[in-house]
Amino acid sequence: MRKSIVSFVLLASVAYGLDGAPNVPLRGYTAEHSTTEIAWEQKFRALPDPERVREDMQRLSARPHHVGSPYDKDNAEWLLAQLKSYGLDAKIEVFDTLFPTPKSRKLELLGAAKFVASLEEPAIAIDPTSDQKKEQLPTYNAYSIDGDVTAPVVYVNYGAPADYEQLDAMGVSVKGTIVIARYGQTWRGIKPKLAAEHGAVGCIIYSDPRDDGYFEGTPYPEGPMRPPEGVQRGSVMDMPTYPGDPQTPGIGAVPGARLIPLAEVQTITKIPVLPISYEDAKPFLQALGGQVAPEAWRGGLPFAYKTGPSTAKAHLAVAFNWDRKPLYDVIARIAGSAFPDQWVIRGNHHDAWVNGASDPLSGTSAELEEARGLGELLRQGWRPQRTIIYCFWDGEEPGLLGSTEWAETHASELSKYAVAYFNSDGNGRGYLNAEGSHTLENFVDSVSRDIEDPETKMSVWNRERLVGISRAAPEARSELRARTDLHMSALGSGSDYTVFIDHLGVSSVNLGFGGEDQGGGQYHSVYDDFYWYTHFSDTGFVYGRALAETAGTMMMRMADADVIPYQFGDLADTIHTYVGEVKKLADTMRAQTRERNTEIADGVYKALDDPKKTKVAPPVEALAPYFNFAPLDQAADDLSAASAEYDKAFTAHAASGSSAVNIKIIQAERALLDPGGLPSRPWFQNMIYAPGLYTGYGVKTLPAVREAIEQKQWKEVDAQIVRTAAAVDREASLLKDAAHTLEAGQ
Ligand SMILES: [Zn+2]
Numbered sequence: 001m002r003k004s005i006v007s008f009v010l011l012a013s014v015a016y017g018l019d020g021a022p023n024v025p026l027r028g029y030t031a032e033h034s035t036t037e038i039a040w041e042q043k044f045r046a047l048p049d050p051e052r053v054r055e056d057m058q059r060l061s062a063r064p065h066h067v068g069s070p071y072d073k074d075n076a077e078w079l080l081a082q083l084k085s086y087g088l089d090a091k092i093e094v095f096d097t098l099f100p101t102p103k104s105r106k107l108e109l110l111g112a113a114k115f116v117a118s119l120e121e122p123a124i125a126i127d128p129t130s131d132q133k134k135e136q137l138p139t140y141n142a143y144s145i146d147g148d149v150t151a152p153v154v155y156v157n158y159g160a161p162a163d164y165e166q167l168d169a170m171g172v173s174v175k176g177t178i179v180i181a182r183y184g185q186t187w188r189g190i191k192p193k194l195a196a197e198h199g200a201v202g203c204i205i206y207s208d209p210r211d212d213g214y215f216e217g218t219p220y221p222e223g224p225m226r227p228p229e230g231v232q233r234g235s236v237m238d239m240p241t242y243p244g245d246p247q248t249p250g251i252g253a254v255p256g257a258r259l260i261p262l263a264e265v266q267t268i269t270k271i272p273v274l275p276i277s278y279e280d281a282k283p284f285l286q287a288l289g290g291q292v293a294p295e296a297w298r299g300g301l302p303f304a305y306k307t308g309p310s311t312a313k314a315h316l317a318v319a320f321n322w323d324r325k326p327l328y329d330v331i332a333r334i335a336g337s338a339f340p341d342q343w344v345i346r347g348n349h350h351d352a353w354v355n356g357a358s359d360p361l362s363g364t365s366a367e368l369e370e371a372r373g374l375g376e377l378l379r380q381g382w383r384p385q386r387t388i389i390y391c392f393w394d395g396e397e398p399g400l401l402g403s404t405e406w407a408e409t410h411a412s413e414l415s416k417y418a419v420a421y422f423n424s425d426g427n428g429r430g431y432l433n434a435e436g437s438h439t440l441e442n443f444v445d446s447v448s449r450d451i452e453d454p455e456t457k458m459s460v461w462n463r464e465r466l467v468g469i470s471r472a473a474p475e476a477r478s479e480l481r482a483r484t485d486l487h488m489s490a491l492g493s494g495s496d497y498t499v500f501i502d503h504l505g506v507s508s509v510n511l512g513f514g515g516e517d518q519g520g521g522q523y524h525s526v527y528d529d530f531y532w533y534t535h536f537s538d539t540g541f542v543y544g545r546a547l548a549e550t551a552g553t554m555m556m557r558m559a560d561a562d563v564i565p566y567q568f569g570d571l572a573d574t575i576h577t578y579v580g581e582v583k584k585l586a587d588t589m590r591a592q593t594r595e596r597n598t599e600i601a602d603g604v605y606k607a608l609d610d611p612k613k614t615k616v617a618p619p620v621e622a623l624a625p626y627f628n629f630a631p632l633d634q635a636a637d638d639l640s641a642a643s644a645e646y647d648k649a650f651t652a653h654a655a656s657g658s659s660a661v662n663i664k665i666i667q668a669e670r671a672l673l674d675p676g677g678l679p680s681r682p683w684f685q686n687m688i689y690a691p692g693l694y695t696g697y698g699v700k701t702l703p704a705v706r707e708a709i710e711q712k713q714w715k716e717v718d719a720q721i722v723r724t725a726a727a728v729d730r731e732a733s734l735l736k737d738a739a740h741t742l743e744a745g746q
Contacts, residue, residue, distance in 0.1 A: 026557065027446060028565035028654055037560050040382050041450070041553050047373035048366070048548035050541035054534075056082075056365035057541075060350065061357040061530045064135040067099045067395045068325035071135065072351055076328035079350060079392050082368060083332040086375030088390070090332035095253045095405040097245035097327055098262075099398055100320035102140045107204065107274055109283050110150070111312030117280040121231055126221050127531040129355050136354055136526055139231035139275055140318070141188070141205070142398045143238075143246065147272030148317040149202040151178045152309035153284050157297040158184055159191035159205075161694055164198055170291055171614035172307045175199035178314050180284055182208040182299060183275075187494070187696025189236040194694070196270035202316040203273045206281035207232050210300030212520040213278060224536035225521035228279040233353045233524045237399040238267040240693045242683035243498055244404030247324075250683060252409025253401075262322060267399075272318045287312050291613065329402045330392040332371060334378065336559065338385040339659070342666060343417045344559045345389045345506070346370070346551060347403060347496050348424045349396030353524045357533035359426040363512065364392060366427055366544040370552040384559035386419060393496050396425075397524075403496035407504060414504050419564055419666055421500040421508040422554050427547045429538045430515030431467060432460040435489045436497070437507040437689075438574045439668055442567035444509055445485040447557060451550045454542035460513075460550070461486065485570075492699035493691030502686045505670040507566065511551055513543040563654040564662050568643030568735055575688065575728060576636050578701040583629055586709050586717075590624040597621065624709070627717045631725035632705070635732065642732040642739070649742035658745055664738040671730040674723055678704050679716060687727035 025034030059078065063071040076092055083090035107117040119139055123131035154174045157163040159181030167174065179200045181191045192203040207226050209215050217225040226232075242249045246267045247259040262268075282301060288308035298305040330350070336342060348363040371390045395401030407414060420440060432451070434444050448461040456463055469480045491501055491510055500506040517537040522528040538544055558565070597620050599605065605617035654661075673685040684690045690703035693711075700706050704720035 026561070026565070027442065027567070028561035028563040030562060030656070033562060037557065040377065040560075041556055043380070044373050044377055044552055044556060045549045047376055048369045048545045048552070050545045052372070053365045053369050053541040053544035053548070056368050057357055057361045057533065058530050060361045060364060061355045062129070064132055064137065064354045065350075065352055065356065066137050066354070067327065067351055067398055067401070068101070068323070069135060072394065073326075073328055075350055076330050076392070076394065079330045079368065083330065083371055083390070086372045087378055088332040088334060088371060088375055090330065093329045093331055093406060094255075095245070095327040095329070095402065095409075096255055096324045097253045097395060097401045097405060098247050098322065099325040099395070099401075100142055100322050102138045103319040103321050104317065105138060105140060105274060106315065106317040107276065107280070108315045109287055109312055110315055113283065113287065113312060115283040117276055118229065119274075119276065119280065121229055121277070121526045124221050124527070127527065127529065129529045129531065130526050132355075137233065139233055141234060141236040141273045141275050143236055143268050144192070144273040144318055144320070145269050145271065146319045147202065149178060149272060150313050150315045151176055151201050152311070153178050153180055153288060153314050154200075154308040155179075155285065155288055155293060155297070155305065156181045156195065157293070158182055158186055159194055159203075160186045161194065163297075164194060166294060167307065169616055169618065170307060171616045172290060172309075173199070176201060177309055178202035178204060178316055180204045180206065180281065182206055182211060183232055184208075184211045187698075188232075188234050189238060190694055190696045192236055192269045192271055192273040193238060200271060202271055202314075204281070204284065204314075204316065205273065205275045206278055208299035208301070209278055212523070213300065215300035216520070217518050220521060220527050220532065224518050224532065226525070227521075227527070229277045230521065230525045230527060231275050231277045233275060235398050236269050236273050238269070239399055239493060239498075240691050240696055241267055241681050243400040243493070244408065245401060246399070248405070248408075250408060253405045254409055272316055274316060274318055284310070284314060327394040327402045327405065329394055329406050331406070332390040334374065334384055334388040336385055336387040337383040339662065340387050341417050342386040342419050342564070342662060343389055343414070344386050344419050344555055345391065345421045345500070346555055347391035347393055347421065349393040349402065349496055351394045351397055351402070352528070353397050354526045355529040357530045358428070358522060358528050358537060359524070360396065362427040362533065362538065362544060363424040363547065366547040367392070367424065367551065369544070370548040370555070373548065373552055374555070384556065385561070386559040387417075388555055388559050396496055400496055400498050404499045407499040411504060414506060415670060417666070418500070418504065418506040420558050421497055421506050422551050423495055423497040423508065423510045424512050424547060424551060425495045425510070427512050427538065427543060428514040428517040429455075429543050430513055430517065431464050432511070432513055432550065433515070434509055434511050435491050436509030437491070437501060437669060438488065438571040439507045439566040439568060440509050441488045441570040442485055443554070443558070443565050444488055447550065447554050448486070450553060451546060454546050460546065490689050490699045490701050492695070492697050494697040498691070501669070502684050502690055505673040505686055507669040509554070511547065513538075513547060562659055563650070564665055566665055566668055567647065568639075568668070569647050571731075572636065572640040572643040575639060578688070579629065579632050579636050582702055582705050582709060585706065586624055586627055589709065593621050593623050624712070625714055627721065629721060632721050632728070635725040635728035638732040639728050639735075642735040646735040646739040646742070649739040653742040653745060656745065658742065661738050661741045664734065664741055668731065668734060671734045672727050674727055676723070679708065679720070687724045
């Protein structure tokens with residue numbers, strides 16, 4: 001689901017002077033076991049075949065396959081047959097979830113310049129699947145509420161919190177209007193949420209050519225970028241509150257599950273929403289009066305962008321079939337030989353908005369090739385020590401439905417048995433992008449040393465490291481060069497790892513290649529298909545093979561280790577960094593408010609603003625109080641000490657192959673959960689990581705503390721510091737206990 005965003009998260013550095021040389025023996029392995037493991041991994045990496053990745057994608061993308069469609073079920077059954085043919089024990093688990101589809105959609109501009117939006121993506125002759133009209137879902141935003149509204153239009157840029165502050169300063173209100181927002185910057189579901197909170201009655205979201213159309217490159221089909229009538233479908237479910245089936249929060253949507261009534265669901269939008277192309281958006285933008293929009297708000301269309309409101313009114317009417325539809329999760333299992341109750345889990349979704357070659361099948365096909373490789377190793381005599389589970393999720397696009405319902409259904413087993421979850425989604429050409437739990441930072445570093453970049457032939461680790469250093473600020477480079485391992489960014493939301501890391505506390509990593517293909521313009525449209533992918537992305541499917549090699553090696557190395565190779569020094573360091581950030585956030589906000597209050601008192605706004613333009617000075621505000629960060633400082637220090645003790649004991653004793661400690665450290669990520677959850681969203685229980693309530697995809701670290709400060713809920717802050725510190729303390733205690741287990745040599 002998540003649009004690929006180029007970000008350099010693997011900022012690695014010279015460690016051992018060799019390009020990608022693995023640290024041997026492998027962490028968590030005896031010397032002898034390390035040698036046999038490396039041999040099996042090398043055998044595995046020779047197996048994934050780009051030609052098969054290509055054929056799998058072609059088969060799976062042949063017809064539209066959204067939730068509830070005939071080809072969605074057909075694909076699930078085909079995936080099941082493939083996995084069985086590889087010798088894996090596979091089955092389909094079925095869930096029933098709410099999945100609205102359009103009954104009627106209408107958008108028109110009233111008045112003298114009357115215009116009716118087409119709301120259609122035309123077929124393109126050269127693209128053989130773009131004309132499958134009967135099976136294509138119309139362009140819409142899933143989980144928009146039904147509505148029929150007529151109102152003037154106001155342009156809100158990306159519809160992010162800062163955009164509303166700007167509108168306030170310009171004296172423009174969206175109350176009673178239909179806002180038009182452009183796609184980008186924030187996750188799309190934030191746009192109608194904020195619009196409704198500011199009093200708007202409807203929301204239109206369009207794709208500006210500045211962001212993924214002709215401003216960025218040649219439009220489809222000559223190039224990869226979005227054509228004039230291309231539309232981005234997508235979910236607007238309030239996933240930062242909880243993802244998954246809106247009617248069964250926190251429990252699996254198995255047949256017969258108790259449903260909360262539709263009228264009580266919190267995650268459906270409060271106002272109607274509709275996505276449109278820029279061709280359809282033009283008349284609405286041109287009808288806007290009022291002030292010229294700030295420079296950063298102007299897109300790539302050839303006219304002046306104004307804030308509005310428009311004199312002419314827009315009429316937006318949408319109605320949906322609020323049906324429950326079946327989901328088909330395909331699940332394959334390889335039983336562990338030594339530790340069957342320790343599970344290593346892999347997942348990628350198989351459903352799409354339309355044909356979905358890039359999103360998700362570029363990842364799905366690689367995952368399938370990976371499963372075939374492991375099946376082949378089983379035939380050759382390899383047996384993983386831990387249980388391996390391969391998941392092909394349904395219903396990711398509407399709201400992470402298949403992964404959430406599966407994990408909620410199996411929550412009590414996962415809480416006991418889950419060791420790690422490795423996710424991927426769409427895949428492209430370029431650099432390895434890995435984000436996730438810092439307990440796995442060292443592990444991801446070690447595997448990425450062993451993967452060859454298919455085009456440059458250097459290790460993906462070294463490529464990432466060199467690119468990261470060259471793009472860093474000059475003053476930051478020496479530190480990056482001196483680092484002994486790569487640094488991994490935290491996970492927000494936007495794909496199927498969410499339930500694992502945020503709800504159940506399973507250490508998770510999201511993996512994908514990208515950054516060199518000029519994608520984005522096909523995203524969630526009928527043009528994300530086999531023709532597009534084989535002309536503009538990983539056309540040789542060599543990065544599909546690289547993803548299979550990377551994720552498959554991670555699965556093997558995690559499943560085969562004698563002691564689970566978590567590393568806690570990285571976690572402790574990272575938590576120290578986050579504590580520093582939230583303190584600085586409070587200081588910065590206090591200083592900014594103080595400065596602004598002084599300016600208001602001095603009359604600066606009156607002096608600066610053009611008296612003939614509407615400008616509204618901000619109100620005088622109370623300063624942020626001083627908070628007591630001591631419990632967090634103490635807990636972070638205690639965690640550093642405990643992690644040093646554990647990592648020392650690990651180095652001294654893990655190589656003896658003692659496995660008793662596994663049963664303790666398997667709970668390491670779970671210790672970071674608070675069963676009470678985050679304020680106003682109890683489903684999110686991880687006190688270190690969460691998607692932002694007002695960013696959607698973007699991560700908020702130490703979320704309970706950070707968001708209380710950002711939202712100026714001053715009375716909450718100290719209490720949330722205490723709760724977050726308690727989670728860090730639990731982690732420290734667990735590590736001390738585990739270190740003693742290692743030292744006892746059990
Ligand atoms: Zn996806």
